[in-house]
Amino acid sequence: MEKQVSIVILNHGRLGQELIASAEMIIGEISNIQAVSLLPGMSIEEFYKAADRVILPLKGEIVILTDLFGGTPCNVAMMLQQKYNVRILCGMNLPMLIDLVNTIDMGGYENMDELIGQVLETAQTGIYEPPAYEAEEEEREVKIRWQKLN
Numbered sequence: 001m002e003k004q005v006s007i008v009i010l011n012h013g014r015l016g017q018e019l020i021a022s023a024e025m026i027i028g029e030i031s032n033i034q035a036v037s038l039l040p041g042m043s044i045e046e047f048y049k050a051a052d053r054v055i056l057p058l059k060g061e062i063v064i065l066t067d068l069f070g071g072t073p074c075n076v077a078m079m080l081q082q083k084y085n086v087r088i089l090c091g092m093n094l095p096m097l098i099d100l101v102n103t104i105d106m107g108g109y110e111n112m113d114e115l116i117g118q119v120l121e122t123a124q125t126g127i128y129e130p131p132a133y134e135a136e137e138e139e140r141e142v143k144i145r146w147q148k149l150n
Helices: 015-027 044-055 072-080 094-106 112-125 135-149
Strands: 005-012 033-038 061-066 086-090
Touching: 005 015, 005 044, 005 072, 005 094, 015 033, 015 094, 033 044, 033 072, 044 072, 061 072, 061 094, 061 112, 072 086, 086 112, 094 112
Parallel strands: 005 033, 005 061, 061 086
Antiparallel strands: none
């Protein structure tokens, strides 16, 4: 039987909601995911309570993604780790979220340590500077395609 893994995103602003929407645009609807947003004027206590309300009813494994190590969402995640058995990953990005969701959905991991390790690797390798853009070659290809269309 497949293990249930829930994803909770704790973040500044509405980043988590938008990250989920962007991932869903690419891979389709995602189940077992929720974002809790730290909004301007919200106290750490209010944010903690909001996150706690989301995590309390969850069953199975829980992965918390945060936007920034050392920020309030990360600190709240670490406080929640004292109460719940959760895994925390900081510095979330879109490749990381997509890999996490796909790996969970496909059951492509033996245990949580393997899942977390794979997702961390994806997050890190998803950040790089691409080679210089070769405008002349690209422009030539676009012109050829345009001519074929017309």
